[in-house]
Amino acid sequence: MTDLHRLSIREISEGLAAAKFSSRELTEHYLKRIAKIDPQVRSYVTVTNEVALAQADAADALRQAGQATALTGIPVAHKDIFCTQGIKTSAGSKMLDNFISPYDATVVAQGKTAGLVTLGKVNMDEFAMGSTSESSFYGATKNPWALDHVPGGSSGGSAAVVAADLAPFATGTDTGGSIRQPASFCGLTGLKPTYGRVSRYGIIAYASSLDQAGPMARSAEDCAYLMNVMAGHDAKDSTSMDKAVEDYVANLNATALKGLRIGIPKQYFNVAGLDAAVKARVEESLKKLEELGAVLVEIDLNMTESYVPTYYLIAPAEASSNLSRYDGVRYGYRAENPQDILDLYKRSRSEGFGAEVQRRILIGTYALSAGYYDAYYVKAQKVRRLIQQDFLKAFEQVDVIAAPTAPTTAYKIGASLDPVEMYLGDIYTIAVNLAGLPAISAPVGFDQDNLPVGLQLIGNYWSESQLLSVVHQYQQATDWHSKRAAIAEENA
Ligand code: GLN
Numbered sequence: 376m377t378d379l380h381r382l383s384i385r386e387i388s389e390g391l392a393a394a395k396f397s398s399r400e401l402t403e404h405y406l407k408r409i410a411k412i413d414p415q416v417r418s419y420v421t422v423t424n425e426v427a428l429a430q431a432d433a434a435d436a437l438r439q440a441g442q443a444t445a446l447t448g449i450p451v452a453h454k455d456i457f458c459t460q461g462i463k464t465s466a467g468s469k470m471l472d473n474f475i476s477p478y479d480a481t482v483v484a485q486g487k488t489a490g491l492v493t494l495g496k497v498n499m500d501e502f503a504m505g506s507t508s509e510s511s512f513y514g515a516t517k518n519p520w521a522l523d524h525v526p527g528g529s530s531g532g533s534a535a536v537v538a539a540d541l542a543p544f545a546t547g548t549d550t551g552g553s554i555r556q557p558a559s560f561c562g563l564t565g566l567k568p569t570y571g572r573v574s575r576y577g578i579i580a581y582a583s584s585l586d587q588a589g590p591m592a593r594s595a596e597d598c599a600y601l602m603n604v605m606a607g608h609d610a611k612d613s614t615s616m617d618k619a620v621e622d623y624v625a626n627l628n629a630t631a632l633k634g635l636r637i638g639i640p641k642q643y644f645n646v647a648g649l650d651a652a653v654k655a656r657v658e659e660s661l662k663k664l665e666e667l668g669a670v671l672v673e674i675d676l677n678m679t680e681s682y683v684p685t686y687y688l689i690a691p692a693e694a695s696s697n698l699s700r701y702d703g704v705r706y707g708y709r710a711e712n713p714q715d716i717l718d719l720y721k722r723s724r725s726e727g728f729g730a731e732v733q734r735r736i737l738i739g740t741y742a743l744s745a746g747y748y749d750a751y752y753v754k755a756q757k758v759r760r761l762i763q764q765d766f767l768k769a770f771e772q773v774d775v776i777a778a779p780t781a782p783t784t785a786y787k788i789g790a791s792l793d794p795v796e797m798y799l800g801d802i803y804t805i806a807v808n809l810a811g812l813p814a815i816s817a818p819v820g821f822d823q824d825n826l827p828v829g830l831q832l833i834g835n836y837w838s839e840s841q842l843l844s845v846v847h848q849y850q851q852a853t854d855w856h857s858k859r860a861a862i863a864e865e866n867a
Pocket of ligand 1: 528552553
């Protein structure tokens with residue numbers, strides 16, 4: 376078969392079960408495509424050829440023995456922020472360019488248990504700080520829809536591999552939008568689960584109270600398959616929730632669209648910088664949902680103006696603390712010929728971290744320093760609580776909240792965004808992390824340059840099933856999610 380990369384996860388699963396092809400054939404097919412196409416997209420930091428083929432053979436053997444699960448033998452790409460035993464885990468940084476993880480992140484281990492085959496590790500903004508994937512030590516990943524555009528970030532590699540058909544699905548992490556925004560920029564579906572639904576163990580920390588891992592794929596259905604693997608309690612992560620996991624695939628049609636109340640926050644549609652085409656596509660998608668039975672309800676989210684300042688205080692504060700472990704002593708990059716211990720710290724960190732990471736460390740240490748702590752950090756935590764309460768009040772009125780995922784479509788590579796401008800682009804995604812809520816982004820059309828637009832749906836706590844179900848039913852009635860990026864079409 377030559378079109379294995381065009382199959383959905385369900386189709387792959389059925390094909391493997393019916394012995395139409397083996398995991399070995401499927402994996403070789405993807406590895407060949409990666410070798411051919413990825414030099415243009417530049418999405419993989421590491422391709423794990425031998426590991427993948429060995430896992431594929433093991434998966435085929437399990438299947439022969441009648442021990443396969445629905446996902447046994449299906450390839451996956453992991454964001455290079457998930458620790459993978461024996462495989463380089465860089466977080467897109469020179470600091471960790473030489474780091475071979477001695478253990479697997481829980482998400483990776485769960486993938487192995489389910490029989491997933493690891494194709495490799497994919498590019499990202501350095502330490503997940505950014506919205507373009509340009510801040511990676513390994514250079515910029517390209518957007519498969521238009522190679523002179525960014526795929527978004529920080530999970531830009533995860534989005535690009537799926538959009539270019541270089542992996543059937545991928546893992547991502549989302550601290551302030553890093554699953555949803557690249558999904559939006561690359562015409563994919565991406566789910567940021569409730570904080571605590573997916574284990575953070577073995578995920579290189581950015582901002583621990585905001586970080587959450589989730590699936591990125593073409594459709595809600597494909598995401599549901601990966602969510603079934605990723606979700607669950609983990610004793611190794613004290614913030615992971617001991618709560619029964621739903622069967623996200625079985626629940627894909629469980630939410631009734633008829634009568635579903637979708638909140639439309641007034642403030643969100645009046646944001647300066649909201650692109651006209653993005654607004655139009657999002658409104659069209661809401662009309663479609665209305666046709667399918669949903670009821671649109673205008674709501675207020677009065678804290679909207681506080682999102683960016685609050686997030687860009689709390690996230691760098693936590694980052695500055697998390698990144699203090701990279702000192703040139705224990706692991707990671709070490710400067711040559713240090714004069715003394717201070718020189719070792721200073722130069723290892725100055726040479727090992729890129730500009731955006733250094734900027735965040737400076738903001739964070741400043742906000743946490745004695746004398747400023749109450750004025751900045753404590754205040755930001757109070758505002759964070761108000762933002763959460765704003766959402767909870769809204770959920771007394773509505774079932775889900777709709778928003779654009781990002782105010783624009785994908786930026787041009789190198790479009791010298793100044794940092795503050797880039798931070799403003801996170802307006803629709805970051806409040807969800809501050810509140811710990813789940814949210815999904817789904818493709819709903821294109822702008823005048825044929826770049827994808829994403830609709831975001833935000834749910835109440837633990838409503839992952841509901842979000843996936845709403846998007847699944849929208850995708851049954853539309854076909855935006857099955858459109859292929861230019862480079863995928865050229866290499867169909
Ligand atoms: N763009 C946001 C930031 O730079 C979000 C990144 C993320 O979710 N990891 O912090």
